[in-house]
Amino acid sequence: MRVLGVDPGLTRCGVGVVEGVVGRPPTMLGVGVVRTPAELDVAERLVLIERGLEEWLDAHRPESVAVERVFSQHNVRTVMGTAQASAVAMLCAARRGLPVALHTPSEVKAAVTGSGQADKAQVGAMVTRLLRLSAPPRPADAADALALAICHIWRSPAQRRFAAARARAAGRPSTAVTPPKGSAHT
């Protein structure tokens, strides 16, 4: 299973590609950061994030995408940008028909370190060890993206069973978009 992990952010969007299955050591296929300059308008920054993520999706062809779940309780000044960047990541993945999973920071920390309260250094150290790297990936956003991907590989068997049970119970929902009605008013 090949997973693209995305740690969303307007200034730095961490990205990491990991291949693995439960019970075997995961392998890193790529890691990096999509950056956008703070001087640009948010709209232009979102276009650059989309372009950067599309390049990562094209280059690595992941089977699923794991994005950090954003909470509005966090830092009020940065949460909007994080939410907007995560929206672009979800959009890029779902547009290709790739399943998108959201994991909270605590779930990711617990998955890779055993503790939901682990700090950035502990996460970086465990990611380095699990992926057999020579040094922790920098910046921290890149390490967090790899941790997200590892978390997703390890959690996904349970999540798939849950999703299948939920789908059986509820039936598959349908999609609907109201088409433009403008011409009626022109």
Place this chain on the structure above:
Amino acid sequence: MRVLGVDPGLTRCGVGVVEGVVGRPPTMLGVGVVRTPAELDVAERLVLIERGLEEWLDAHRPESVAVERVFSQHNVRTVMGTAQASAVAMLCAARRGLPVALHTPSEVKAAVTGSGQADKAQVGAMVTRLLRLSAPPRPADAADALALAICHIWRSPAQRRFAAARARAAGRPSTAVTPPKGSAHT
């Protein structure tokens, strides 16, 4: 000047197209709502919003897009979805090279009613009058989108002067995206 106003939301994304210039009565070219079902994953809903907004942009070819500015101080439960939907609206516009303007709800209310504290009914009534409609557009999200577009038409001459002055003072910022570095680690 033709403006697409977008009142962002995951469940209902209000859209309205208005043509006008300062000092002349504005004209409505279209109004409607892009809806997505709550049963779908957020990622799938964002894809439907993108598709819906692209149809509106294709159908009406606006010269600019006005999106309601989202504040994180608002209702914590809905603000994330609003931020995500607004990100998709900004992305769709900026990807086409269209200028994107953000206006706060108070700015919009003040522009169309004269008071930043106006309620939904007052905004709907003024939109109906300004656009010479036979009845207020429903739902309220659709009326809000029209109000946003009107607000943008009326505010934009001042905003353009400000943006031009800022660009002269600072110089035009450049864009940058870090390309995938994955192959170096494979």
